[in-house]
Amino acid sequence: MLDIKFIRDNVDLVKKTIQDKNIDLDLDAMLSLDKEVFALNQKLQDLREEKNALTSKIPTLSEDLKQETIAKSKEISDKIKIYETELSTKQPEFNEMMLLVPNIPAKDTPIGKDDSENVILRREGTPRKFDFEPRDHYDILEMNDWADFKRVAKVCGSRSYTLKGAASRLEIALHMFIMDKLTAKGFTMITVPSMVKEEALYGTGHFPTGKDDVYYLPKENLYLSGTAEIVLTSLHSDEILDESQLPILYAGYSPCFRSEAGSAGKDVRGLIRVHQFMKVEQYVICKADIAESEKWYNTLLETAEELLKDLELPYQVIACCTGDMGAGKYKMYDLEAWTPSQNKYRETHSCSNLTDWQARRANLRYRENGTNKVKYCYTLNNTGIATPRILAPFLENHQTKDGKVRIPEKLRPYMNGKEFL
């Protein structure tokens, strides 16, 4: 959400953003509705003021004056009712449109219509040259008895996974590995539920537009969260934090659920795209300062890059273009790890700065030191690690000719010091 005053004062910029980000919103219609709503509120305020002045006097008036004043007050109430009725349809309509207004992207954001126009910023590491025919992660898992895709599909349907033995240990080790990295940087480990109320999804911006991607539990009237970000954003909503409490740094751990409704047929085999997975989310709430938020953005990005380097995975950094970045994002970079079986880089991390766009929705505020002014926080997030997806490049990059998998040195302390899985 943006400040309505900002929208009024920057109509052209907001319109351009709506276009660049491919948002279905008629800003002119919204602004004319804004004018109507504003005028109605103005009239209502005047009438209420008039009425309050009358009714507050009533207890002290003589009997005949009292009757006269009551009659007058009734007349005003009738007028108020008319305007209120009008407002009761227009205000919600306006509010809904406000939820669609996108955040203004950073100036250096590539303009583009979809992920095909994302820009590769840089590549780190060199894809390995194999002196044998590399297997894909699915086959590596099967041949080592590290997974049982067929049986689990029987029980749980497609896009489900199991990991067994060493692969299962690897999954947990990776989470501990990133947790240690993040706590060393001052992040607080936090495990959060995955079942969330609807408001939380509006708060992050996943709703109203992303309803198809989210599982719904009708009996509980709760949704299955696709990321810890949803709970973390709302944890402090409706609070006014003190500036001294900021930044809040969370390493949030949760099961994540995604219906993948828009990805039918894509990545059905293996670990890349499953309905339920585990994720450590890097999450920051900081003060409303773009330089400060950029600093944290770089920390989030660096941490993820360190992880990929420690795991010895070649990767590239992608600047997501306006059409691919999502309405709420000010900036979004993806990290993609080299995946030999597909001969391409596949997304493992997604790093975003939302500035105050989410905080406005979630009503996440703080009191500024010195001025005592109440401001909206800035929020940022990045993947810490998401499993099992990252196991695909991991297993494939580190496989040996005989079907074993080498463990990168930095991870060995988490794997009983072993060199191979």
Added chain:
RNA sequence: GGAUGGGUGGCAGAGUGGUCGAAUGCGGCGGUCUUGAAAACCGUUGUGGGGGCAACUUCACCGGGGGUUCGAAUCCCUCCCCAUCCGCCA
């Protein structure tokens, strides 16, 4: 699943029809006192919107929505949420 109780300001907690945006206490902030601190005392202290250069003024908000009434934190309806006890269970 069964049975209760409850949602009021940063927190605790009064308030059952008007003078209530809301007593009181705690906390916070400012000050007096003190070498300093504590204690004590005095003052101050919600959010959002409108008007105004400002002083200030005004509207809304006591879980959400609706209703009764000239007037609602207070009465009625409805929804949501939370807590506790019992049962079941990781």
